Amino acid sequence: MSVDKIFIKSFLNNFEEESFSVKLWDEEEIKVGQGEPLFKVTLNKPIPKKELLSSATLAFGEAYMDGNLEVEGDFLTMLNTVLKYKSKFPTDFKGLPKIFSNLTSQKKQKEEVSYHYDLGNDFYSLWLDETMSYSCGYFKNENDSLYDAQMNKIHHLLKKLNLNEGQSLLDIGCGWGSLLIEAAKNYKVKGLGITLSEEQYKKFKSRIKEENLQDYLDVKLMDYRELEKSGLSFDRVVSVGMLEHVGRPNYDLFMRNVSKVLKKEGIFVLHYISGLIESEGDAWMRKYIFPGGVIPSLREIISLSADYKFYTIDIESLRMHYMKTLLKWAENFENNIDKVREMFDERFVRMWTMYLYSCAACFNTGVIDLHQIVFTNGVNNSNPLTRDYLYK
Known part of the structure; x- marks a missing residue:
């Protein structure tokens, strides 16, 4: 199992109180939580562990912009579900100096x-x-x-x-x-x-x-x-x-x-x-x-x-x-x-x-x-x- 897949599976443990499914790039489907899934997320390509550790929101956001992340079901329901846990999304502020610049001229x-x-x-x-x-x-x-x-x-x-x-x-x-x-x-x-x-x-x-x-x-x-x-x-x-x-x-x-x-x-x-x-x-x-x-x-x-x-x-x-x-x-x-x-x-x-x-x-x-x-x-x-x- 690739490092990227291991990390994605580990990351999904943050949402175990919710219910949705994730289909990975190799067709493996992961069920998160209990009960009927509210929505399904498909990752068409791997998201590198390095990018997720740098900023999970940036990595997932770019994946969606590029069409590498697709959502079946209500888009707002998906966002309401995952963003409840936003505090658990890693961000390396020091590692992104261009984005988190303090220049205010x-x-x-x-x-x-x-x-x-x-x-x-x-x-x-x-x-x-x-x-x-x-x-x-x-x-x-x-x-x-x-x-x-x-x-x-x-x-x-x-x-x-x-x-x-x-x-x-x-x-x-x-x-x-x-x-x-x-x-x-x-x-x-x-x-x-x-x-x-x-x-x-x-x-x-x-x-x-x-x-x-x-x-x-x-x-x-x-x-x-x-x-x-x-x-x-x-x-x-x-x-x-x-x-x-x-x-x-x-x-x-x-x-x-x-x-x-x-x-x-x-x-x-x-x-x-x-x-x-x-x-x-x-x-x-x-x-x-x-x-x-x-x-x-x-x-x-x-x-x-x-x-x-x-x-x-x-x-x-x-x-x-x-x-x-x-x-x-x-x-x-x-x-x-x-x-x-x-x-x-x-x-x-x-x-x-x-x-x-x-x-x-x-x-x-x-x-x-x-x-x-x-x-x-x-x-x-x-x-x-x-x-x-x-x-x-």
């Missing part, structure tokens, strides 16, 4: 952001909703559409900002601008969005003109590190799904830059994917989806906030909302898969299928979470005493 981070977000507005518009919101939705009802959930999310965040007409609002990592557009329309605030993505900048710029909001909104190609010396100041700051790109060495720098532009008693709402504990991240995700991406834990952000006299007044988890959002995206992606294939090759299609469904499974199994935190810059006694205002 402005140039490097712009390249990393552009890698993901500049795939093209035509691509993202195939599976995002009309708002072009690329972050967790908020499902008030089980039957909410993706558009409903994204609009719910936007207005949930705007309520947490407790906006008043004439105030100023900064959106760090503004995406395609939907939050600021709604803020200007509903609260008559003056807003600035900053992004590193050329594609997002161009789209948001055109949307401002289309909505005739030039007197209220602007967007800049700008790094958050430029805020400290910008001379700008705002009554409110919001950041949605951007902190994950900052990198652990720069969390303190990020918080400092926010503190420099947020007025005293101002409100800062931070929305980001979080981890239960600190981690360097997943090798497959960092190599193929979000280069340089690191997920902060809740506790490290709360700890840092105190250094800048940010008072934490509200924390909310939207973990299950993100699972539902990702499944909506995956459904749209599959419904438009022929159009995606006209833009990209089959390996890319399989990669993004894995990305959307594996993220949904990671939220479902608690591998990752989504938190919204409301801070005030110093003491602010004017906020409502209860959370009732969020649900009116």
Whole structure:
């Protein structure tokens, strides 16, 4: 028996509480667990032991992208089953220096952001909703559409900002601008969005003109590190799904830059994917989806906030909302898969299928979470005493 086969069989012992089957490249079929198998995984080629020890998720992810790993049965069920045991997947962080680089220069981070977000507005518009919101939705009802959930999310965040007409609002990592557009329309605030993505900048710029909001909104190609010396100041700051790109060495720098532009008693709402504990991240995700991406834990952000006299007044988890959002995206992606294939090759299609469904499974199994935190810059006694205002 080959070393690779011995190691695969040993690795499968991690899942003995589940029930599925694995067909190996030599036609041998292994039954895992008891009861009727929920799904079947076929490995058409051996996965070398060395690759599995380097990073199991990277090895299996690449095998799926290359068509060497196939799944019979429900793909999401498979991912929900195996990702419950993600902590048992080996990763040699030191042995993958290019993937787990700690380089966080402005140039490097712009390249990393552009890698993901500049795939093209035509691509993202195939599976995002009309708002072009690329972050967790908020499902008030089980039957909410993706558009409903994204609009719910936007207005949930705007309520947490407790906006008043004439105030100023900064959106760090503004995406395609939907939050600021709604803020200007509903609260008559003056807003600035900053992004590193050329594609997002161009789209948001055109949307401002289309909505005739030039007197209220602007967007800049700008790094958050430029805020400290910008001379700008705002009554409110919001950041949605951007902190994950900052990198652990720069969390303190990020918080400092926010503190420099947020007025005293101002409100800062931070929305980001979080981890239960600190981690360097997943090798497959960092190599193929979000280069340089690191997920902060809740506790490290709360700890840092105190250094800048940010008072934490509200924390909310939207973990299950993100699972539902990702499944909506995956459904749209599959419904438009022929159009995606006209833009990209089959390996890319399989990669993004894995990305959307594996993220949904990671939220479902608690591998990752989504938190919204409301801070005030110093003491602010004017906020409502209860959370009732969020649900009116």
